Amino acid sequence: MADYHKMWEGLGMDLATHDQLCAALPPAFEQVFLTQKDRPQGMDYFNMVIAEVHGLRIQELLEHKARGGKIIGSFCIYVPEEIVLALGGIMVGLCAGSEFWVPAGEQVLPRSLCPLIKAGIGAKVSRTCPYFQSVDLVVGENTCDGKKKAWEVLGDIAPTYVMDLPNTKSSAGFALFRRSMADLVAKLEEVTGNRLTFDGLLSAIETVDRKRAVLQRLYETRKAPKVPISGLDMLLASQVAFYDDADRFVSQATALAEECEERIKTGKAIFPGGTKRLLVTGTPIVVPNWKVHKIIETSGAVVVVEENCTGTRYFESRVDKSGASTVEELVDAISHRYFDRIHCACFTPNEGRADDVVRLASEYGADGVVGLNLSFCTTYQVENEKLRKRLQSEGIPFLALETDYASGDEGQLRTRIEAFVESLGR
């Protein structure tokens, strides 16, 4: 790997602390991923992206900036990537997945807050996230109390814009969401210095939809009785979608999908017969948070689908641009895709999510559902009660887990997961 210290220094990073992070990641990655058997060869590319996630990709972003392009950071799939792309920007997911950043977050936030938010703010406070140091704007959103109020704190230390969201999927809620979308367009036009055009936005929609389509194609292969790819590897590929260049991602993910499809044809099994198939639903799982997938897949089960913001919610629906002939109509179509089709627990009621879980469990042949929520994520934790009842009425076994980024609970999680897998019988 090249030496990026000069680049990081130029970004105002805390090099000594960041070096500790860089030293910790490779052995963790090796232990989680490289110990798996029969990984698809197509995963080599995704291994490389993670290895270079603070290096080569940052270098590319800085080259983009040098050409006058802008970098927009986000923590949420309600922030419309199409619009950023259409304005010549690149959207990146910000650092938020490691315990490494939590203590710095706790300097300015309460401890009883979800680790994703604490890690996100902590990554900026500690100046150890090169994405945070590179962005021209962070687009936050009012999806939960923790984030909504954390943006007020972040606003003092990073260029922050907040996209307002409503609490219900009512007509008044959509009116507010559509207005927020218009306000965001205006803000991004100002930051990028570009104007949205019909052709530009149409092309950006098509680019992002290609990314969604290839993720859907990859996920389809997990429906096979003999799954051709582990949940861990699929999780990694999905996570990379939030960082990588869109076109390159599509090309590499397509190659991986072809390899998985070939495996299905040849009947290659990578998990032993009797391995239980699990659907994971809940809060987002971002790099390098691979903890629970690792435990599940070393406890006699395989994750076949993730109903969360880094899984199906991100890619299952497309922008319905048929009939749109103006920029405004395209923005309408984008707004409807995000508002109508993503079922986040930030909305009340949120029956669409339970419907999705039941449908996906059937489509992917899941033997059980794991509700995997980050600690202190109030919306998802309270929603569990309704979800549990719904799954019970459908006869689908359910295990609710709550965890953070620390490793202290791994033994306890393993015990509960093993017991759950065993209870699935056979």
Added chain:
Amino acid sequence: MADYHKMWEGLGMDLATHDQLCAALPPAFEQVFLTQKDRPQGMDYFNMVIAEVHGLRIQELLEHKARGGKIIGSFCIYVPEEIVLALGGIMVGLCAGSEFWVPAGEQVLPRSLCPLIKAGIGAKVSRTCPYFQSVDLVVGENTCDGKKKAWEVLGDIAPTYVMDLPNTKSSAGFALFRRSMADLVAKLEEVTGNRLTFDGLLSAIETVDRKRAVLQRLYETRKAPKVPISGLDMLLASQVAFYDDADRFVSQATALAEECEERIKTGKAIFPGGTKRLLVTGTPIVVPNWKVHKIIETSGAVVVVEENCTGTRYFESRVDKSGASTVEELVDAISHRYFDRIHCACFTPNEGRADDVVRLASEYGADGVVGLNLSFCTTYQVENEKLRKRLQSEGIPFLALETDYASGDEGQLRTRIEAFVESLGR
């Protein structure tokens, strides 16, 4: 006290468990309130109301129902009492202030949730709150993640309607709020069988404003160098405002205010010289949550003002009905009063609250500010960081406390409060 068991039985209550609650309250009340010295005689009425809070007042509500009136329960001061009253309803605050109800709440809600929500839902689950058993409708509101999602759970066991709220005080936010107000009017008209009239609504606005005015008058007396009433007693009187008949409350609170004004004239001191004056800001303090006020007022300080939803936020602003000549215009005026003037941490940004704290600290001559938040109340806890910075820049000492309804942390709270009071020096 009369025997109300027959009435409670008719309400479908769990009598045995409720008896335990009834047995626990009087000694707790006595220990907290009756051990105070030189209480105003006017407090006798408020003592009586608390003693009869599950008895006489419920009997009155049931008489109201027998006459065809409706009872509307609420947990939040954004729910407009004027409209309930104008439609011949009575609005009551629901049980939510005791540890007694928390375990039942935790049967259906996560433990990492604020005690107010857990107690509220637990009071219904355990059938030990006669208010919950009497209401024709609970009007919830989307002010925080916990409540927003808890209404979904409550909806299965109680008649629940949710008032949608936005997350920002923007023009789009107001449009949504105004729409929610119209929807609530329609719902309440349906439930009560009555229609809003101009004269009825005007009269209800005047009634509620009289209640607010007398609370303001009472609070004014706490600005005196020698405070005529303890923070505990004032807290009790404020809490009663959420349960009592409005006109009777105004009359009794007026008598208490006159007594306090007389004390100021005669220079009567109820706390020794050198007692520190504290402003308490944060989350609501509902019956029978008197814990921190008690500790403060037995640690060398007196609470002179509460900037919270059971304090100044409830009564400081009035409905500006000047110029309104239709029902719609009155509802506009009500909407603006609630939306523009109440500064809840559920909104982002919420600078108005910090402005209020600074202003009130000056008006009431506070030596320091106590930020008193219920555990797991994310919005207020995260907002503390901004508030702390603001108070620091104003040179106002600040102590942030986080607590629940259990008594386990009383020793620790006392240690921290005593140290804070001592630090305020001379």
